[in-house]
Amino acid sequence: MIPLSYYIGLSAVLFTVGVVGVLTLRNAIVIFMSVELMLNSVNLSLVAFSAYSGNPAGQVLVFFVIAVAAAESAVGLAIIIAIFRNKLTVNIDEVNVLKW
Amino acid sequence: MRNNVLAQLANLAFGICIETQFKLRHSLTLIVFPLRYIFFSILEYIEGIRLNLELIAFLVLAAASIAAAILMITRRNPVTSALYLVLNFFIIAVLYLFLRAQFIAIIQITVYAGAIMVLFLFVIMLLNLGEDKLQTWKLNSGRTIALLVGIAFLVEVLYTVMNFTTNVGMSPSSESIGTVEAIGKTLYTGYLFPFEITSLLLLTAIVGAVFLAKKKITEESAGE
Numbered sequence: 001m002i003p004l005s006y007y008i009g010l011s012a013v014l015f016t017v018g019v020v021g022v023l024t025l026r027n028a029i030v031i032f033m034s035v036e037l038m039l040n041s042v043n044l045s046l047v048a049f050s051a052y053s054g055n056p057a058g059q060v061l062v063f064f065v066i067a068v069a070a071a072e073s074a075v076g077l078a079i080i081i082a083i084f085r086n087k088l089t090v091n092i093d094e095v096n097v098l099k100w
Numbered sequence: 101m102r103n104n105v106l107a108q109l110a111n112l113a114f115g116i117c118i119e120t121q122f123k124l125r126h127s128l129t130l131i132v133f134p135l136r137y138i139f140f141s142i143l144e145y146i147e148g149i150r151l152n153l154e155l156i157a158f159l160v161l162a163a164a165s166i167a168a169a170i171l172m173i174t175r176r177n178p179v180t181s182a183l184y185l186v187l188n189f190f191i192i193a194v195l196y197l198f199l200r201a202q203f204i205a206i207i208q209i210t211v212y213a214g215a216i217m218v219l220f221l222f223v224i225m226l227l228n229l230g231e232d233k234l235q236t237w238k239l240n241s242g243r244t245i246a247l248l249v250g251i252a253f254l255v256e257v258l259y260t261v262m263n264f265t266t267n268v269g270m271s272p273s274s275e276s277i278g279t280v281e282a283i284g285k286t287l288y289t290g291y292l293f294p295f296e297i298t299s300l301l302l303l304t305a306i307v308g309a310v311f312l313a314k315k316k317i318t319e320e321s322a323g324e
Contacts, residue, residue, distance in 0.1 A: 005261050013166055013258075016251075047199050052270055057286060084227050
């Protein structure tokens with residue numbers, strides 16, 4: 001038997017790796033991948049809670065999260081392509097037209 | 101008792117598998133093997149959890165998924181990062197199977213590792229970033245702050261998890277709630293309206309993605 005806190009701990013570690021990736025990386029595509037990693041870690045904790053409490057609602061929520069992640073990545077990658085057309089780079093340090 | 105002997109054998113087998121791969125490069129494995137034995141013994145002593153095959157497999161998979169995640173954010177080439185993320189998604193799909201969530205595990209592989217990551221790889225190869233555009237990983241002040249924030253966040257969350265002690269085992273009904281039947285029943289009764297809204301969201305995403313990514317038709321190019 002695996003304690004529930006092990007799943008939550010793994011989820012927390014993966015989420016932190018995603019946060020550090022978003023904060024430190026400069027390539028917009030890899031930043032997007034880090035966001036996907038964070039979504040995944042939260043999905044893992046949702047499924048764990050669902051299985052340990054015996055309620056299928058948590059897994060239904062994961063289903064919705066996956067649908068939203070698919071929509072988010074399609075729109076996000078389209079935005080990255082549009083930025084690349086204008087700037088010829090995906091380095092977010094060089095995309096600073098909205099800087100104050 | 102028999103279970104425990106099996107667990108030790110499995111531990112040994114995992115160790116041999118992992119170490120024969122590294123032995124050619126590192127002699128560090130001589131340290132790693134006793135360390136793992138000590139780690140498992142401490143775990144057994146403190147947590148009072150009998151080692152079993154499931155727990156060993158979970159710990160190995162958890163370590164592998166964390167390693168894949170860290171490798172993902174430290175590689176310079178985006179294609180390598182994407183492949184490590186796919187590896188991470190597959191490991192999480194196996195963990196879903198441990199939780200008896202069959203449907204979510206399959207969705208994870210088909211939608212995440214299949215559709216979304218292929219989209220990512222398409223975009224990476226479409227943009228065709230040259231060698232000079234690869235990211236460089238230099239530790240500057242901003243990154244140091246980011247790492248410190250990340251470590252503080254990890255400590256905070258893990259502290260909360262440590263205080264969260266429940267001895268509830270997996271629910272007896274967990275075998276039946278992960279099936280397509282149970283999830284479908286919940287989805288189409290209690291969550292029908294969000295489900296329909298999801299279709300609208302996906303439609304909007306398709307239209308938005310096509311609009312954003314299409315080439316702007318200017319007067320000159322339209323005349324050609």
